[in-house]
Each structure stands twice: as structure tokens, then as C-alpha cells.
Amino acid sequence: MNKSDLRQIILNKLEQRLQVALSATQRAIDAATDEETVPEHKYDTLALEASYLAHGQAIRVQECEDDIRSYRELVFRESESITMTSYLVVVDEDDNEKHFFIGPSAGGLSVDWQGHDVSILTVNAPLGQALMGKEAGDEAEFNVAGTSYIYEILCII
Incomplete structure (x- = not known):
């Protein structure tokens, strides 16, 4: 059983997650900066809400990148007991x-x-x-x- 193969499958899935997060971030940025979201009055918060969403999506992208990095740097250990990478x-x-x-x-x-x-x-x-x-x-x-x-x-x- 080759755990390196498993790691590659996990990395592929994490890369897919990253692409979805990047796409969602771009859509949120586009919505936040679209001229149609410019506030028409002081109670119009559409642009502000869109910017909050864009920020949240950017954080998600960072989390996805961190996950990918942690799996790329993963060192496999052999052990009789359960440890990281078991x-x-x-x-x-x-x-x-x-x-x-x-x-x-x-x-x-x-x-x-x-x-x-x-x-x-x-x-x-x-x-x-x-x-x-x-x-x-x-x-x-x-x-x-x-x-x-x-x-x-x-x-x-």
C-alpha cells in the first residue's frame, strides 16, 4: 500500500476545492466592485455585504492553500500505533x-x-x-x- 498515492489523491481533491474557492472569490470581488452595487442611499449596503463576502472567500482561499501546503510537506511515518499519517x-x-x-x-x-x-x-x-x-x-x-x-x-x- 503506497500512501504517496493516497496523498496525491488528497492533493487533487484539495486543488479542486481551491479552484472552487478562487472562482467564488473572484465572483464576490466582481460583485463588490460592480458599478451596480454602488450605494444609492445610506441604507443601501449591497456593496458592503459583497465586500464582506469577498473577504471571507479570500480567507477560504488561504485555508485551501494552507491545506495543500501541509499535505505536500507531509512526512510519512511507520508505526505500530496510530500517529499522524496512519x-x-x-x-x-x-x-x-x-x-x-x-x-x-x-x-x-x-x-x-x-x-x-x-x-x-x-x-x-x-x-x-x-x-x-x-x-x-x-x-x-x-x-x-x-x-x-x-x-x-x-x-x-
Whole structure:
């Protein structure tokens, strides 16, 4: 199993996100600077709202660029226990298998890799925190909104 291939798939998806964010930013800038958004009276806030949106979109572009940079600089580590860059397969209480990759950012992003839906977890997520340092055969228990979840770790790559 080559994690470099997985990283490239993640980078491709992050690049797609960046392109969408860049396009949205440009549309917001165009709307903020369009002559039709010039205020007609003191209560006309269309241009101001458009500029706030453009600023928010620019921040999103920066976040996308930061995510891409963090994956390009990622150093893979081999370990018996779960660490950053671990690929793992877990099973929940209903015997549903789930595949995760512990990454530096972009938590929640899912990619298709080798026929599996792989979700990215960060160490800041409740499940990511519960899994860190565990080994194959261990169980990880965590709570979200008062509901308890338990996963058994089948394998770590």
C-alpha cells in the first residue's frame, strides 16, 4: 500500500476545492466592485455585504492553500500505533468497516482510494483524539453530543 498515492489523491481533491474557492472569490470581488452595487442611499449596503463576502472567500482561499501546503510537506511515518499519517481500518458496533487517514488538516474530506471511501481525520477531532496512540486490536471510545461511539481498530498501515 503506497500512501504517496493516497496523498496525491488528497492533493487533487484539495486543488479542486481551491479552484472552487478562487472562482467564488473572484465572483464576490466582481460583485463588490460592480458599478451596480454602488450605494444609492445610506441604507443601501449591497456593496458592503459583497465586500464582506469577498473577504471571507479570500480567507477560504488561504485555508485551501494552507491545506495543500501541509499535505505536500507531509512526512510519512511507520508505526505500530496510530500517529499522524496512519491509515487505519476500524469497525463499529454494527460491524461496519470504516477507513481513515490521520492527516494534518482537511478533516472530514473523503476520497476514494483502492475501492474504499477514506475519510481524513485530524488529531483535533474527537475520534482522532481517541485513536491516537492506539494499536491494532484496541478499542477507541469517544463521545459526540452526548452519544458514545466505540470503534475496534482492525489494522494500521
